[in-house]
Amino acid sequence: xxxxxxxxxxxxxxxxxxxxxxxxxxxxxxxxxxxxxxxxxxxxxxxxxxxxxxxxxxxxxxxxxxxxxxxxxxxxxxxxxxxxxxxxxxxxxxxxxxxxxxxxxxxxxxxxxxxxxxxxxxxxxxxxxxxxxxxxxxxxxxxxxxxxxxxxxxxxxxxxxxxxxxxxxxxxxxxxxxxxxxxxxxxxxxxxxxxxxxxxxxxxxxxxxxxxxxxxxxxxxxxxxxxxxxxxxxxxxxxxxxxxxxxxxxxxxxxxxxxxxxxxxxxxxxxxxxx
Numbered sequence: 091x092x093x094x095x096x097x098x099x100x101x102x103x104x105x106x107x108x109x110x111x112x113x114x115x116x117x118x119x120x121x122x123x124x125x126x127x128x129x130x131x132x133x134x135x136x137x138x139x140x141x142x143x144x145x146x147x148x149x150x151x152x153x154x155x156x157x158x159x160x161x162x163x164x165x166x167x168x169x170x171x172x173x174x175x176x177x178x179x180x181x182x183x184x185x186x187x188x189x190x191x192x193x194x195x196x197x198x199x200x201x202x203x204x205x206x207x208x209x210x211x212x213x214x215x216x217x218x219x220x221x222x223x224x225x226x227x228x229x230x231x232x233x234x235x236x237x238x239x240x241x242x243x244x245x246x247x248x249x250x251x252x253x254x255x256x257x258x259x260x261x262x263x264x265x266x267x268x269x270x271x272x273x274x275x276x277x278x279x280x281x282x283x284x285x286x287x288x289x290x291x292x293x294x295x296x297x298x299x300x301x302x303x304x305x306x307x308x309x310x311x312x313x314x315x316x317x318x319x320x321x322x323x324x325x326x327x328x329x330x331x332x333x334x335x336x337x338x339x340x341x342x343x344x345x346x347x348x349x350x351x352x353x354x355x356x357x358x359x360x361x362x363x364x365x
Contacts, residue, residue, distance in 0.1 A: 093117045094212045094258065095205040097197055098152065100144030102280045103216030103261060105151040106269045109276055110260040111214050112155050119210065120152035120159040123196060125168040147280045154277065164200050171195035184345030189245045198253045212258050219243045220262035221254045230254035232356040237265040244314050247349045247359035301325045309351045310335070312342050312362065318351055331360055
Protein backbone atom coordinates (compact mmCIF):
# COMPACT_ATOMS: atom_id res chain seq x y z
CA UNK A 91 0.00 0.00 0.00
CA UNK A 92 1.40 3.39 -0.99
CA UNK A 93 1.88 5.93 1.80
CA UNK A 94 0.79 9.58 1.58
CA UNK A 95 1.63 12.51 3.83
CA UNK A 96 -1.32 14.92 3.79
CA UNK A 97 -0.61 18.60 4.47
CA UNK A 98 -3.68 19.59 6.54
CA UNK A 99 -4.12 23.29 7.25
CA UNK A 100 -7.42 22.88 9.08
CA UNK A 101 -9.34 24.14 6.07
CA UNK A 102 -11.97 22.30 4.05
CA UNK A 103 -9.74 21.78 0.99
CA UNK A 104 -6.96 19.82 2.70
CA UNK A 105 -9.51 17.89 4.74
CA UNK A 106 -11.28 16.71 1.60
CA UNK A 107 -7.91 15.93 -0.02
CA UNK A 108 -7.16 13.62 2.92
CA UNK A 109 -10.59 12.02 2.60
CA UNK A 110 -10.12 11.36 -1.11
CA UNK A 111 -6.71 9.77 -0.60
CA UNK A 112 -8.05 7.52 2.19
CA UNK A 113 -10.94 6.39 -0.02
CA UNK A 114 -8.52 5.64 -2.87
CA UNK A 115 -6.73 3.14 -0.64
CA UNK A 116 -3.62 5.06 0.40
CA UNK A 117 -2.09 4.72 3.85
CA UNK A 118 -2.48 8.32 5.04
CA UNK A 119 -0.77 10.45 7.67
CA UNK A 120 -2.18 13.90 8.41
CA UNK A 121 0.22 16.72 9.23
CA UNK A 122 -0.18 20.39 10.10
CA UNK A 123 2.84 22.65 9.70
CA UNK A 124 3.04 24.98 12.69
CA UNK A 125 4.59 28.12 11.22
CA UNK A 126 3.79 30.82 13.79
CA UNK A 127 1.17 31.85 16.33
CA UNK A 128 -1.43 34.36 15.15
CA UNK A 129 -1.78 35.73 18.65
CA UNK A 130 1.92 36.60 18.80
CA UNK A 131 1.70 38.84 15.71
CA UNK A 132 -1.61 40.48 16.52
CA UNK A 133 -3.97 38.59 14.24
CA UNK A 134 -7.42 37.29 15.02
CA UNK A 135 -8.33 33.74 14.07
CA UNK A 136 -10.81 34.59 11.30
CA UNK A 137 -9.62 34.11 7.70
CA UNK A 138 -6.11 33.08 8.75
CA UNK A 139 -4.26 29.83 9.19
CA UNK A 140 -1.97 28.56 11.95
CA UNK A 141 -4.30 29.31 14.86
CA UNK A 142 -5.02 26.77 17.58
CA UNK A 143 -8.52 26.30 16.14
CA UNK A 144 -7.01 25.37 12.76
CA UNK A 145 -4.95 22.63 14.39
CA UNK A 146 -8.02 21.36 16.21
CA UNK A 147 -10.08 21.37 13.00
CA UNK A 148 -7.39 19.36 11.19
CA UNK A 149 -7.13 16.95 14.12
CA UNK A 150 -10.92 16.52 14.13
CA UNK A 151 -11.00 15.61 10.43
CA UNK A 152 -8.10 13.19 10.85
CA UNK A 153 -9.91 11.54 13.74
CA UNK A 154 -13.08 11.13 11.66
CA UNK A 155 -11.03 9.55 8.87
CA UNK A 156 -9.17 7.30 11.29
CA UNK A 157 -5.71 8.41 10.20
CA UNK A 158 -2.68 9.34 12.35
CA UNK A 159 -2.17 13.08 12.84
CA UNK A 160 0.86 15.14 13.84
CA UNK A 161 1.95 18.78 14.11
CA UNK A 162 5.40 19.66 12.77
CA UNK A 163 7.00 22.84 14.07
CA UNK A 164 8.64 24.58 11.11
CA UNK A 165 8.46 28.09 12.58
CA UNK A 166 12.21 28.80 12.32
CA UNK A 167 12.25 27.89 8.63
CA UNK A 168 9.12 29.97 7.99
CA UNK A 169 10.59 33.01 9.72
CA UNK A 170 13.83 32.76 7.77
CA UNK A 171 12.48 31.96 4.31
CA UNK A 172 9.12 33.73 4.28
CA UNK A 173 8.63 36.44 6.91
CA UNK A 174 12.18 37.83 6.90
CA UNK A 175 12.29 37.73 3.10
CA UNK A 176 8.92 39.50 2.95
CA UNK A 177 10.20 42.29 5.22
CA UNK A 178 13.45 42.72 3.28
CA UNK A 179 11.53 42.96 0.02
CA UNK A 180 9.25 45.71 1.28
CA UNK A 181 12.19 47.61 2.74
CA UNK A 182 13.71 47.62 -0.76
CA UNK A 183 10.54 48.76 -2.53
CA UNK A 184 9.66 45.31 -3.88
CA UNK A 185 6.24 43.65 -3.67
CA UNK A 186 6.84 40.06 -2.50
CA UNK A 187 4.61 37.01 -2.82
CA UNK A 188 4.97 35.02 0.42
CA UNK A 189 2.54 32.28 -0.71
CA UNK A 190 4.99 31.26 -3.42
CA UNK A 191 7.86 31.24 -0.93
CA UNK A 192 5.83 29.21 1.58
CA UNK A 193 5.11 26.55 -1.02
CA UNK A 194 8.70 26.57 -2.29
CA UNK A 195 10.53 26.46 1.04
CA UNK A 196 8.01 24.83 3.39
CA UNK A 197 5.51 22.50 1.67
CA UNK A 198 7.76 21.31 -1.14
CA UNK A 199 11.09 21.53 0.63
CA UNK A 200 10.93 21.08 4.41
CA UNK A 201 7.73 18.98 4.43
CA UNK A 202 8.85 17.11 1.31
CA UNK A 203 12.09 16.14 3.04
CA UNK A 204 10.21 15.04 6.16
CA UNK A 205 7.97 12.85 3.99
CA UNK A 206 11.06 11.11 2.60
CA UNK A 207 12.41 10.55 6.10
CA UNK A 208 9.28 8.68 7.16
CA UNK A 209 9.16 6.73 3.86
CA UNK A 210 6.07 8.33 2.35
CA UNK A 211 5.57 7.90 -1.39
CA UNK A 212 3.68 11.16 -1.86
CA UNK A 213 3.00 14.57 -0.37
CA UNK A 214 -0.65 15.56 -0.83
CA UNK A 215 -2.05 19.07 -0.61
CA UNK A 216 -5.41 20.75 -1.07
CA UNK A 217 -4.20 23.01 -3.87
CA UNK A 218 -6.44 23.45 -6.90
CA UNK A 219 -3.93 22.33 -9.55
CA UNK A 220 -2.94 19.20 -11.47
CA UNK A 221 0.33 17.31 -11.90
CA UNK A 222 0.33 14.92 -14.85
CA UNK A 223 2.95 12.76 -16.56
CA UNK A 224 3.47 13.45 -20.25
CA UNK A 225 4.66 10.30 -22.01
CA UNK A 226 5.77 12.21 -25.11
CA UNK A 227 8.26 14.44 -23.31
CA UNK A 228 8.92 12.02 -20.45
CA UNK A 229 8.27 14.85 -17.99
CA UNK A 230 5.73 15.76 -15.33
CA UNK A 231 3.63 18.80 -16.15
CA UNK A 232 2.03 21.27 -13.77
CA UNK A 233 -1.42 22.16 -15.08
CA UNK A 234 -4.21 24.51 -14.15
CA UNK A 235 -7.17 23.22 -12.14
CA UNK A 236 -10.48 22.53 -13.86
CA UNK A 237 -12.06 25.23 -11.65
CA UNK A 238 -10.55 28.37 -13.21
CA UNK A 239 -11.81 30.55 -10.37
CA UNK A 240 -9.88 28.53 -7.77
CA UNK A 241 -6.79 27.61 -9.83
CA UNK A 242 -3.58 27.86 -7.75
CA UNK A 243 -0.98 26.82 -10.32
CA UNK A 244 0.38 30.39 -10.16
CA UNK A 245 1.84 29.86 -6.68
CA UNK A 246 3.30 26.45 -7.60
CA UNK A 247 5.33 27.37 -10.69
CA UNK A 248 8.69 26.67 -9.00
CA UNK A 249 8.03 22.96 -8.40
CA UNK A 250 10.73 20.64 -9.70
CA UNK A 251 10.34 17.35 -11.59
CA UNK A 252 11.13 15.40 -8.42
CA UNK A 253 8.50 17.31 -6.47
CA UNK A 254 5.85 16.95 -9.16
CA UNK A 255 6.51 13.21 -9.40
CA UNK A 256 5.87 12.74 -5.68
CA UNK A 257 3.01 15.21 -5.18
CA UNK A 258 -0.71 14.62 -5.60
CA UNK A 259 -3.41 17.28 -5.98
CA UNK A 260 -6.73 15.44 -5.48
CA UNK A 261 -8.81 18.61 -5.90
CA UNK A 262 -7.49 19.50 -9.36
CA UNK A 263 -10.62 18.24 -11.13
CA UNK A 264 -13.16 19.50 -8.57
CA UNK A 265 -14.97 22.78 -7.97
CA UNK A 266 -15.19 24.43 -4.58
CA UNK A 267 -18.93 23.62 -4.19
CA UNK A 268 -18.13 19.97 -4.91
CA UNK A 269 -15.40 20.01 -2.26
CA UNK A 270 -17.74 21.53 0.33
CA UNK A 271 -20.39 18.95 -0.51
CA UNK A 272 -17.93 16.10 0.13
CA UNK A 273 -16.99 17.69 3.46
CA UNK A 274 -20.64 18.03 4.46
CA UNK A 275 -21.42 14.43 3.49
CA UNK A 276 -18.61 13.23 5.75
CA UNK A 277 -19.60 15.46 8.65
CA UNK A 278 -16.39 17.52 8.69
CA UNK A 279 -16.42 20.38 11.19
CA UNK A 280 -14.81 22.72 8.65
CA UNK A 281 -17.25 22.08 5.77
CA UNK A 282 -18.43 25.71 5.82
CA UNK A 283 -15.18 27.27 6.96
CA UNK A 284 -14.00 30.47 5.25
CA UNK A 285 -10.98 30.27 2.95
CA UNK A 286 -7.81 31.63 4.51
CA UNK A 287 -6.47 34.93 3.22
CA UNK A 288 -3.57 35.06 0.78
CA UNK A 289 -0.92 36.31 3.23
CA UNK A 290 -1.40 34.29 6.39
CA UNK A 291 0.94 36.29 8.63
CA UNK A 292 -0.33 39.71 7.49
CA UNK A 293 -4.18 39.84 7.33
CA UNK A 294 15.46 23.93 -7.02
CA UNK A 295 15.79 23.34 -10.53
CA UNK A 296 12.93 24.03 -12.86
CA UNK A 297 10.69 21.32 -14.21
CA UNK A 298 10.40 23.17 -17.52
CA UNK A 299 12.50 22.45 -20.65
CA UNK A 300 16.67 24.00 -19.39
CA UNK A 301 15.60 27.14 -21.63
CA UNK A 302 13.32 28.76 -24.37
CA UNK A 303 15.19 28.31 -27.66
CA UNK A 304 13.30 31.08 -29.42
CA UNK A 305 10.77 33.81 -28.73
CA UNK A 306 7.49 32.14 -27.77
CA UNK A 307 3.91 33.42 -27.84
CA UNK A 308 2.54 32.57 -24.41
CA UNK A 309 -0.17 33.70 -22.02
CA UNK A 310 1.23 35.37 -18.93
CA UNK A 311 0.05 36.34 -15.43
CA UNK A 312 1.76 38.92 -13.21
CA UNK A 313 -0.82 38.74 -10.39
CA UNK A 314 -2.56 35.77 -8.78
CA UNK A 315 -6.12 36.69 -9.81
CA UNK A 316 -5.24 38.40 -13.10
CA UNK A 317 -6.61 36.84 -16.31
CA UNK A 318 -3.73 35.59 -18.49
CA UNK A 319 -2.51 38.05 -21.13
CA UNK A 320 -0.79 37.35 -24.45
CA UNK A 321 2.90 38.21 -24.59
CA UNK A 322 6.11 37.49 -26.49
CA UNK A 323 8.61 35.77 -24.19
CA UNK A 324 12.33 35.61 -24.96
CA UNK A 325 15.04 34.00 -22.83
CA UNK A 326 17.94 36.46 -22.66
CA UNK A 327 20.27 34.31 -20.56
CA UNK A 328 20.17 31.39 -18.12
CA UNK A 329 18.27 33.35 -15.47
CA UNK A 330 16.50 36.14 -17.38
CA UNK A 331 13.32 36.27 -19.44
CA UNK A 332 12.04 39.27 -21.36
CA UNK A 333 8.24 39.49 -21.45
CA UNK A 334 6.62 41.95 -23.87
CA UNK A 335 2.84 42.12 -23.56
CA UNK A 336 0.57 42.75 -26.51
CA UNK A 337 -1.19 45.45 -24.50
CA UNK A 338 -0.03 47.66 -21.63
CA UNK A 339 -0.48 46.01 -18.22
CA UNK A 340 -1.33 47.82 -15.01
CA UNK A 341 0.12 47.21 -11.54
CA UNK A 342 3.19 45.28 -12.62
CA UNK A 343 5.21 45.16 -9.39
CA UNK A 344 8.86 44.24 -8.90
CA UNK A 345 9.17 41.20 -6.64
CA UNK A 346 5.93 39.59 -7.72
CA UNK A 347 5.86 36.39 -9.76
CA UNK A 348 5.40 36.23 -13.51
CA UNK A 349 4.02 32.87 -14.61
CA UNK A 350 3.88 31.58 -18.21
CA UNK A 351 1.13 29.34 -19.61
CA UNK A 352 0.76 27.35 -22.80
CA UNK A 353 -2.91 26.43 -22.69
CA UNK A 354 -3.43 24.87 -19.27
CA UNK A 355 0.24 23.89 -18.85
CA UNK A 356 2.57 25.97 -16.67
CA UNK A 357 5.65 26.55 -18.82
CA UNK A 358 7.62 28.28 -16.10
CA UNK A 359 7.99 31.55 -14.25
CA UNK A 360 10.21 33.87 -12.31
CA UNK A 361 10.39 37.05 -10.26
CA UNK A 362 9.75 40.45 -11.81
CA UNK A 363 12.92 42.55 -11.60
CA UNK A 364 12.15 45.38 -14.02
CA UNK A 365 9.01 46.99 -15.45
